[in-house]
Amino acid sequence: MILxxxxLLFLYFLGNLVSAQQWTKALIDMCDASVPGSCGPYGWCETxxxxxxxxxxxxxxxxxCL
Structure with missing residues (x-):
């Protein structure tokens, strides 16, 4: 009974957590492909x-990149 x-409580809270997340089309750019060295000396920027x-x-x- 307790289990x-x-x-039931776990599924209820899990459902609330999942429904609180929303898909967004916002782009997060972590580097600029037109700027050389924007990923440090050892990396390159991928679009x-x-x-x-x-x-x-x-x-x-x-x-x-370090």
Whole structure:
């Protein structure tokens, strides 16, 4: 009985968390492809539909490559 109540409460709160998130088409650019070195000395800027991202030599994408 307690397990069933716990599961119902968990699903209720999970449903509220998922419904609170909304899809947005905002682009987040983390680099500028027209500016050389905007990803630091070891990375390059990749243009994507979701926004520009830095591609680093070790494969991580972020703001700058160190």
């Amino acid at each position: 069933r109540l716990f599961c 994507r539909k979701s926004g520009n991202r830095c591609h680093c030599q070790i494969g991580r994408m972020g703001i700058k």
